[in-house]
Amino acid sequence: MSYFFQLVVSGIVVGSIYALSALGFVLIYKSSRVLNLAHGQIIATGAFISYGLTVWANVPIYISFLLSMIITFFLAMSVEKIFLRRLIGEPIISVIMVTIGLMSIIDGLIYLTPFGSENFSFPPFLPQQPITYAGVSISYTQLMGVIITFVLIGVFSWFFKKSTVGISMRAVSDDQLASMSIGVSVPRVFGLAWATAGLSAAAAGSVIGNITGLNFDTLHAFGIIVFPVVILGGLDSLLGAVVAGIIMGLIQQFASGYLDGNWGLYGTAQVLPYILLLVLLLLKPHGLFGTHEIERV
């Protein structure tokens, strides 16, 4: 039984990382309807910035997390300004391909740095001893990750519910023309959406980097795994991203805990999210909490 609970706990840890990664993705989609395939690369960038600040510039680790979030905030904003701004109103394939191009560009830039080829790990700053209770253990870093996730999600929900900027972002996602007519600057909202997404991506990157170590392949893979998560949760729902992230984490942990090795199956954790994605797309494309807006052919 403790095996089961261990899987639940690690599922929740993995799931909250997914939720944090999916958060930025949903933020961009929600306000500008752009499918950002480069999100994994932005996550990796945030993680590397925070590592560089901590280790090479000797900034205290908490401050470097915050600094990396701020830097990525402005980086993502300028990415939107340089690449995406021109493509407002272009066909969807152009927008998707630009984010793919962006993905390649960031890949290339990261391969120019040592991060592209080597593995790094953050200096430990929390107690190394895992917390163990009734045979179930969780490390302090993992616990920290879960807490950061929930704090950030709380902050973002508050931001969208209460703050003026958040409300204008919701307005733009609801109806661009109407919000423009009442004086919301739509391009500014798009920029802000990318910026907040960059911020949450940097947070996700720092959390992942602390838990799994800094490996570029692992980090940018999170940009692809968010697809099943956001579809399950509904493409434009923050709450959905959280719930679906945790469900996906649990599914993956249970799959690798119970399915792998039986019936000649291996690596099921890698494929189950996508099978689920395909099934969901056929049965319930708007996900658990998404807006119903699918057109039938």
Added chain:
Amino acid sequence: MSANRWLATGNYFTTYKEEQRIFFTALDRLICAFFLTALFIWPFFIELDSKDMLVIDNILVAVIAILGLNLVTGFAGLISVGHAAFVGVGAYTVACLSRVIGDQHVLITHAWPLMIMLSGCVGAIFGGIVGLPALRLKHLYLVMATLSFQMIFEWTIGFMNFFNQGQTIFVGRVFWFTGQVGRKEHYLFWYYALLVAVVLCAFAVRNLLRTRHGRCLVAVRDNDRAADAMGMHPGFTKVYAFALAGFFAGIAGAMHAYLYRGVGMESFTLHHSIQYLAMTIVGGLGSLSGSFFGPAAIMMLDLQVEKLAEWAVHFLPPGMNLATALRPLSFGLVIVLFLMFEPRGIANWWRILRSYVKLWPFRY
């Protein structure tokens, strides 16, 4: 048609049949014939080493795949991020058969045109199945559906013992009328085989686009409700577009398998799917000539970047591998720049050049 059969200037179509001809003027026909002859006979005059020949063969394989992808993404407007998986399906059809019946079996080595057709058909079946979500989904949901097909394909190949867990499965050397194709003439032989396949596929696509079904694709892309009202069946058309793309991809995959005399996972990853999409965009979405320019441009770029990286090695600190960085960087820049400044791709330059030449004595 009017008296002037050689110049496009001053000729007007008076019937629909005239408008739908493949070659509008005798000059077009002549140029095409000349171009094809040149493609077939240049290896007699220029001797290339097998490395360069392999590059050309690779471009031709990609051209076949892109012809399919252009049908589904360019003409039918359905984004497919899983094209490499379809190519993989074709390649693994050959590979599986060679695993079951042995890689020197007569079916593999002698009946290879049959195998290539078979792979095309298997690809078409998979294309049709993956296209089924297109009945309900549009745009970015379709991106997700094809992406998940790509991921499921990668997992199936990578974790199943039957597929050798993504390690190379060998495919035997083929036989031609003159006997077994040896190591020396292997790439040259496949250049010709691929060239024939490309010409056949290109004419098939060109012809398809003149027919009812091809025009259906374009109509459904432009407005599927209007197409529905005009009596077309958008759902069927979409699945059909995917099946066609799968067919061409399957052919490309089988030829890839024969060309490399083996099939491994590393040629059919998500990265390749993205590369195929990039080729389509750089070449020009929804244009037949773009299907030739795109692969050539992207692959040449890759090659030049690699050369640049090799050359730059002397100036850099040791241990730094510039090629791994420059490749994605240049690739991404090319996509982004094309999308921002020339969304219609290289095919548009070609179109401008053509109309300039066509109207020559007059200004374009």
